[in-house]
Every structure is written in structure tokens, then in C-alpha cells.
Amino acid sequence: MPGYQSQGPVDCTITVDSSKVKGKTAIVTGGANGIGEAYTRALAAAGVYITIGDLDESSTEKLTSEFPKQIHFVKCNVTNWDDQTRLFREAESFSPTHQIHYVVANAGIIRKDEVFEFGEPTEPELSTIDVNIKGTLYTVKLAMHYFIKQNGIVPGPEQHDTCLVLIGSGAGIHDCLRIPQYSATKWAARGIMHSLRRTSHFYGSRVNVIHPWYVKTKILSEEVFEEVKAKGVEFATVEDAGQCLLRILSDESINGRSLFIAARKWASTGYMDLDLEDTEENELRKEIQFDQMRGNPVEDGLIV
Ligand SMILES: NC(=O)c1ccc[n+]([C@@H]2O[C@H](COP(=O)([O-])OP(=O)(O)OC[C@H]3O[C@@H](n4cnc5c(N)ncnc54)[C@H](O)[C@@H]3O)[C@@H](O)[C@H]2O)c1
Numbered sequence: 539m540p541g542y543q544s545q546g547p548v549d550c551t552i553t554v555d556s557s558k559v560k561g562k563t564a565i566v567t568g569g570a571n572g573i574g575e576a577y578t579r580a581l582a583a584a585g586v587y588i589t590i591g592d593l594d595e596s597s598t599e600k601l602t603s604e605f606p607k608q609i610h611f612v613k614c615n616v617t618n619w620d621d622q623t624r625l626f627r628e629a630e631s632f633s634p635t636h637q638i639h640y641v642v643a644n645a646g647i648i649r650k651d652e653v654f655e656f657g658e659p660t661e662p663e664l665s666t667i668d669v670n671i672k673g674t675l676y677t678v679k680l681a682m683h684y685f686i687k688q689n690g691i692v693p694g695p696e697q698h699d700t701c702l703v704l705i706g707s708g709a710g711i712h713d714c715l716r717i718p719q720y721s722a723t724k725w726a727a728r729g730i731m732h733s734l735r736r737t738s739h740f741y742g743s744r745v746n747v748i749h750p751w752y753v754k755t756k757i758l759s760e761e762v763f764e765e766v767k768a769k770g771v772e773f774a775t776v777e778d779a780g781q782c783l784l785r786i787l788s789d790e791s792i793n794g795r796s797l798f799i800a801a802r803k804w805a806s807t808g809y810m811d812l813d814l815e816d817t818e819e820n821e822l823r824k825e826i827q828f829d830q831m832r833g834n835p836v837e838d839g840l841i842v
Contacts (some may be wrong), residue, residue, distance in 0.1 A: 539693065541739040542794045544818035547811035550797065554781060558788040559640075560585035563633035565625065567616050567677055568645030570597040572755030573705075573779045573799075577642055580780030581787075582608050589629035591616065592645065616645045616673030626680045637688050640787055641681035642703045643674045646723070648757060653719045662719070670723030678702065678730055682741070689742035697742030699790050703783060704731055706749040706796065711814060724749070728796060732815070735794030736831065744793040746786050748809075750779055751800050772801035778808025785809070 564581050568574040569590035575597070581588050582605045590598055591614035598611045610632040614621040629638055647669045652662035681702045689697040709717060710724030727747050734745045752773045754763050767773070779799045786792050796814050804810065817823040 539697065539699065539739045539742055539744075539790060541737075542735045544816040545791070546816070547813040548785070548789075548792055548795055548797065550782070550785060550805065550807050550810050554784045555788050556584035556784045559784065561587075561634070562639040562787075563587045563589075563629065563635065563637060564640035564642060564787075565589050565591060565629045565638060565677075565681075566642045566644055567591045567614070567625075567673070569642070570594040570601070570611075572757060573750055573753055573776050574642075574644040575601065576776035576780040577644060577783050578609065580777075580784050581640075584784055586640070587633055589625065589632050591622065591625035616676060617668045619676055622673075622676045622680055626684060630684065637698070638681075638684045638700070639698065640701050640703065641677060641684075642705070642783065643677040643681075643727075644705045645673055646670045646705060646707075646757075648717070648720045651717045651719045654716045664719065666719050666723055670720070671726050674704065674723075674727065674730070678704075678734075682734075682743075685743045686741045691740045693739055693742065700741075700743040701787055702734070702738075702743065702745045703786060704728075704745070704747045706747045708749060708751040708798070710747070711749055711796070711798065711812065728815075731794065731796070738793065744790070746792055746794065747796045748779065748782055748786070749796055749798045750774060751798065753779065753799065772803055774799045774801050774808055778802075778805075781807065782809035 564586050566574055566577050566588055569578040570592035578588050587608050589610045591612050593615055595613055602609045602611055612625045612628050614625045630636055647666055649666050685700040704727040706727035707724040709721045710728055714721055731745050731747045738745050752771055753776055754773055782797050782799055797809050798812050799809050802808055
């Protein structure tokens with residue numbers, strides 16, 4: 539597998555060949571509801587074995603009864619390290635190949651943003667940071683551990699494709715008003731991706747980000763979604779998010795990209811590449827990036 543290359547936007551209009559992922563194993567955090575459930579369903583329909591790590595046990599009963607051989611549930615709070623290590627251990631045991639190929643760090647919340655509030659300042663409640671950043675970083679660390687354990691750090695044909703998918707948001711791309719805390723967590727997903735995408739090929743891996751725009755789920759109340767809709771905002775769909783995940787996983791050339799889950803008025807398949815992540819066409823930024831890498835001895839195998 540080649541390392542990160544600037545290669546222009548991903549074609550999101552082609553038919554996805556999901557046969558490439560059949561028989562593989564995935565972990566989906568927050569996979570019991572909403573967009574995470576759609577990722578799980580899309581993967582299950584493509585013949586993938588999935589271990590869901592979620593706080594919500596009751597919602598997964600339907601999923602696990604529909605796909606009893608393919609879906610395993612682990613009660614897991616992503617902010618708890620022991621829970622996440624158990625999630626990965628159980629996923630490895632549940633996997634027919636005892637390997638973990640794909641990890642989707644999807645669990646996320648949004649809370650009233652006390653960082654933004656006016657009035658006499660009080661210490662803000664930062665659980666959004668805990669779940670969306672700390673929880674995601676635990677997932678990232680464990681994903682890399684398992685990928686490296688399986689593939690080693692010397693690139694070669696015997697390495698099998700693995701992929702980490704981080705979940706950002708329109709709030710990690712666009713100027714979303716008055717939610718600095720949530721926006722910070724979603725820009726963080728891109729930061730993590732940028733930090734890993736040039737070295738992940740050492741351990742046969744890729745890293746990408748999916749950024750949903752408004753998708754009606756339980757993340758916000760019915761009233762909030764109704765209010766937004768009444769103002770003319772068109773929503774994206776959970777099903778299109780599921781297909782976007784399959785597009786990424788089934789194509790080994792996709793590395794270091796951000797795909798946007800968009801309303802169909804913008805994207806014919808419900809997802810698109812806004813071409814956010816390449817810097818190579820800007821000579822100064824390219825030179826600065828080269829300097830950054832010159833200071834890091836990745837080629838000596840010291841950093842993977
Ligand atoms: N729905 C949208 O419009 C939208 C837009 C942009 C980004 N996103 C992102 O997509 C992801 C999924 O959101 P959704 O809309 O499906 O939300 P949702 O609330 O419908 O589902 C989130 C799932 O994560 C689980 N979860 C929450 N905290 C957890 C924790 N600490 N440990 C384990 N599981 C936990 C919940 O139990 C639930 O099953 C999130 O990262 C969210 O930020 C959603």
C-alpha cells in the first residue's frame with residue numbers, strides 16, 4: 539500500500555463494490571443508534587462482522603437478532619479505558635479471522651455549549667470534549683495497537699488493508715455558530731487524521747474522516763430538528779452515511795480524505811469530497827510540510 543498521496547477528490551458517484559469488505563471485521567463505537575446504527579447495518583449487509591461498543595444495550599437487541607452471527611454488542615463507555623480495551627478484546631475474539639480490519643470512532647455527543655454562554659462565568663461542563671476527543675483518542679490508540687500487532691511496521695504485500703474512520707461533522711469544516719466546544723471536537727477528528735495519514739501505510743493502514751451534515755437522529759431533540767427544517771435546511775440521510783463508509787472501506791486508495799455526508803441537492807449519492815485536505819498544490823505549504831517531516835525520522839522506523 540502506498541503512503542499518503544495528494545490525488546484529488548474521491549469520485550463519490552461510482553457504484554460501491556462492497557464485495558471487497560465481505561468477511562472482514564469492524565468495530566463501531568456508538569453503533570446502537572442513529573448514524574452509527576446505519577454504519578452497522580451497511581457493514582452487516584456487506585457481510586462484515588461487527589462489534590458495537592455503546593452505552594445503550596436495549597437498542598441493539600433488534601440489530602443483534604437480525605444479524606445474530608454478524609453483530610456482537612459490548613456495553614462500553616468510550617471515555618472509560620477499561621471498557622474500550624474490553625471492546626477491542628471481545629471484537630478480536632468475535633472475529634472469525636481473529637483480526638480487526640476496520641474501526642469506526644463514531645460515538646459522539648453534543649451538549650449545551652457553556653463555553654459560549656454569557657453572564658458571570660462558571661466552570662464549563664466539558665463532557666463533549668470527554669466523549670468526542672478523549673473517547674476517540676482511546677479508540678485511535680487501540681486501533682493502531684491492533685493494526686500494528688496484526689501487520690507489523692514493515693510495509694509489504696502480506697499486510698492486509700486496515701482502516702480507521704473518524705467521525706467529524708459539518709462543524710469540523712464550516713463555521714458553525716456558537717458551539718466552540720463541539721466544533722473543537724470535530725476539527726480534532728481532522729487533526730488526528732492529518733497526524734496519522736502519512737505514516738499509517740507502515741502498518742498497512744489508512745485513516746479517513748466522515749463529516750455528517752444535519753442527519754435526523756437522537757443527537758438533538760425533535761424540536762431542534764423541526765426548527766432547522768422549518769428554516770429550509772435539507773437533511774442528509776443515515777443510509778447515505780452507511781454507503782459513504784462502504785465507499786471508503788472498499789477502496790484501498792482512499793487515505794487521508796474527508797468525505798462530507800450531504801443533502802442530495804448537493805451530492806447525487808448523498809456524500810461528496812469537498813477536496814479539503816490536499817495542500818500539495820500550494821508550494822509554500824508543501825515546503826513547510828516537507829520541513830516538518832524532515833524533523834521526524836519516520837523512514838528509520840522510529841515513528842509509525
Ligand atoms: N446527526 C447529525 O446531524 C450529526 C451531524 C454531524 C456529526 N454527527 C456525529 O455523528 C456521530 C453519531 O451521531 P448520531 O447523530 O448518530 O447520534 P445519536 O445520539 O443518534 O447516536 C449516538 C450513539 O452514541 C452512543 N454514545 C454516546 N455517548 C457514548 C459513550 N460515552 N460511550 C459509548 N457510546 C456512546 C449513544 O448511546 C448512541 O447510540 C457523532 O459523533 C456525532 O457528533 C452527527
